[in-house]
Amino acid sequence: MTVDNQHCLDVLGFFFLLASYGLASAFDSDELISRLVIIARNRQTPEFLRVLELGDKIPGFIQNLILKKQPMEAIRFIFAFEMVYRFPPEAILRDYLTCSKIAARKIRWSSNSIEGLVESLNRRVSDLVAVLKCVEDYKLESIFSPNTLKQQIKDVERQLSMRKTKLPDLDSKSPQPNPREKNRLAPKSAASAPVLPSKSVSATPSITASITASTTGSRVAPPSSTSASPSASVPKTDPPYHGGNKRRQARYQGSDKPPREQHQGGDKRPRIQRLL
Known part of the structure; x- marks a missing residue:
């Protein structure tokens, strides 16, 4: 039989059995006293001590209750066995x-x-x-x-x-964040955030193309689908024509074809007619 506070009913039933059949002499008295401490709060425990003829063990039993921090139970046994003078x-x-x-x-x-x-x-x-x-x-x-x-x-x-x-007021009295501080610390939205110019040339192909066209006067090829990637390069443009004829140079700047192709296409009269 286990001896702890979780098995008080087992201990109580055990002493009922001993008291009913007079079996206390078959057990050691000190062992019985140690088990009676477990059921000291029970009203029938003083009667068990009398029936089992354990009166000589009562002083040690009371002292054990005091040491186990059970003073109210100890006082109950003190008055039950008239030991006020001793305790x-x-x-x-x-x-x-x-x-x-x-x-x-x-x-x-x-x-x-x-x-x-x-x-x-x-x-x-x-x-x-x-x-x-x-x-x-x-x-x-x-x-x-x-x-x-x-x-x-x-x-x-x-x-x-x-x-x-x-x-209940512990949660309500917890420090609340300042609204101004909350707005200051809140992340800005994408619409209000300033757009910084990118340092990558390939990320802004339209701006680069317009600047190149205005300086060179030539037509720039439209950016390809891969020009937006960081690894893409700036589209190449044909170098300006530096021929001797200013009129032909001006026409060349407005066309994608070199001067020779313009002459073959019939922009000027044939050279044979000029000889005639």
Whole structure:
């Protein structure tokens, strides 16, 4: 049988079996006491100790509960077996309240947030309520004033309610970006972005062609489909004609054919007629 808090029902059934059939003598008393610690919160555990005749093990059982940070269970067994003189409840409860403050402070410091503060206050309230219930159940008003404990509970609950009201507003109070800063940092659209002139000659074939045509006076071939690529070169143009006849040179500049082809095409009268 496993011995942990997850198998309390198994341990409880085991002791019911021992008490019903008187089988406690078949087991070691120290082993039985170690298992009774698991079900110490059960109301029937003190009766198991009486039926199983483990009265001589009760002081060690109570001391084990105190060491395991179960002071409320220890006080219950102290009054059940009348051992107040050996284990004073006042010292146990005061030590419990001191440990409660330290535990709540550790929870608050570990998280350093409003959630951690709320958790620590919840822990503090539950511990004060447990002490108040113990005082009222076992008539310990001469040791602890119930009114003082109730006032402490109200004060902590007031702090808890104030902190809980801030929890839904955490998202709304998060820093929002400045609209001006947001507009300044936002990327500009393609329509408003300035168009910078490209340094590549091949990326602007139409501009290059118009500049060349205006300076040379010749007709430039239209850019091919591959001229827009970065690796394409500028279309070549024929060099200007530097012949002796200015009239022929002017006509050549307006035509794609050289002067010889223009003469053969009939732009001037045949040379034979000039001889006649």
